[in-house]
Amino acid sequence: MNFNPSQCPLCGRANECQLSSVAAYKGPCWCAKVKVPEELIARLPAEARNRACICRDCVMKFHREQMNGAPALKVRPGEFYFDGSLMVFTAAYHLRRGYCCDSGCRHCPYTTDFRVAINP
Numbered sequence: 001m002n003f004n005p006s007q008c009p010l011c012g013r014a015n016e017c018q019l020s021s022v023a024a025y026k027g028p029c030w031c032a033k034v035k036v037p038e039e040l041i042a043r044l045p046a047e048a049r050n051r052a053c054i055c056r057d058c059v060m061k062f063h064r065e066q067m068n069g070a071p072a073l074k075v076r077p078g079e080f081y082f083d084g085s086l087m088v089f090t091a092a093y094h095l096r097r098g099y100c101c102d103s104g105c106r107h108c109p110y111t112t113d114f115r116v117a118i119n120p
Helices: 056-067 091-097 113-118
Strands: 080-083 086-089
Antiparallel strands (some): 080 086
16 A cells, blocks of 8 residues: 555545644644544555555544434533523533534634645
């Protein structure tokens, strides 16, 4: 297999991984905020495992597919607050859930500049 470590081995797009980037270090990688499931890693060709990172979009897509039809995650104290009549989830809730729902949540930890770079 011929692959580029800066590209996602599943979809071929840029994985925006700090470790495989030639750019100067700009802080922790986006992937430190999410859990990459073993089931998704198992989809990689053997020669790409531990050699190329899966992109954020493929990780989030996998999480959304797995959660489709699953019961909603129970909200714990400290993971939300009210802004008028709106219930607002904190970043802690989103991180525990493990993926971005693409609803534009106020405290979504997944919508950093990495998302802008992936989805211009």
